[in-house]
Amino acid sequence: MFRIGVVVESACDLAALPILIKKCRNDASVIPRECRGPIFYKFPRILDELERSRTIDRALVICDADGEQPRTLMTRMRRELAGHRYGFPVEPLVIVQELEAWLLADEQALQNVVGIRMLFRSPEDFKDPKRELERLLSQGNKVYTPALAGRIADTIRIPILSKRCPSFVKFRNAITR
Numbered sequence: 640m641f642r643i644g645v646v647v648e649s650a651c652d653l654a655a656l657p658i659l660i661k662k663c664r665n666d667a668s669v670i671p672r673e674c675r676g677p678i679f680y681k682f683p684r685i686l687d688e689l690e691r692s693r694t695i696d697r698a699l700v701i702c703d704a705d706g707e708q709p710r711t712l713m714t715r716m717r718r719e720l721a722g723h724r725y726g727f728p729v730e731p732l733v734i735v736q737e738l739e740a741w742l743l744a745d746e747q748a749l750q751n752v753v754g755i756r757m758l759f760r761s762p763e764d765f766k767d768p769k770r771e772l773e774r775l776l777s778q779g780n781k782v783y784t785p786a787l788a789g790r791i792a793d794t795i796r797i798p799i800l801s802k803r804c805p806s807f808v809k810f811r812n813a814i815t816r
Contacts, residue, residue: 640666640668642668642696643667643669643670643696644670644689644697644699645657645669645670645698645699646672646674646678646698647671647672647678648673648677650673655741655742659741659792660814662792662795663815664814670689670694678702679715682716683723690727697727697728697729698725698730699729699730699732699810699813699814700716700729700731700732701732701734703736704737706766713731716731717731732809732810732813734806734807734810738788739771739772739783740765740804741795741804742792743757744759744807745794745796755776755779762803769783
């Protein structure tokens with residue numbers, strides 16, 4: 640069993656990303672941790688805790704771009720990591736623009752979970768994919784929750800997500816290497 644520690648920003652990330660990891664790597668055991676706020680202020684302490692527990696083989700620190708340049712965010716995370724040494728590799732990753740872009744990628748998953756079929760060929764182009772997902776959900780009188788994010792992630796097709804979201808491909812590659 641390959642143990643992956645995952646540091647995320649929000650409850651929706653916490654619900655969906657471990658599911659997507661297991662879909663990409665079926666031998667993965669995921670140890671998720673939520674920052675509950677800006678990731679830059681908290682992720683080194685969370686990685687320190689994972690280091691003390693000695694329970695992981697690799698760590699992913701995942702943040703949303705939220706309108707910022709992914710390259711800038713990656714540089715900032717790498718700079719923060721430069722002063723720390725862990726007994727496992729740490730990979731910073733940026734989702735463009737946010738997790739909800741990935742959740743919009745597969746029209747069949749949206750149909751299966753929320754009953755709305757809408758095709759988004761490039762969901763990472765949305766400035767605010769969370770708002771777009773919430774707009775869609777409101778059409779079906781549904782509310783966006785971590786449980787709903789998890790259900791969409793559970794039904795999403797990885798090849799479709801990989802085709803439509805380049806930042807997901809980086810995520811998948813970080814898990815499988």
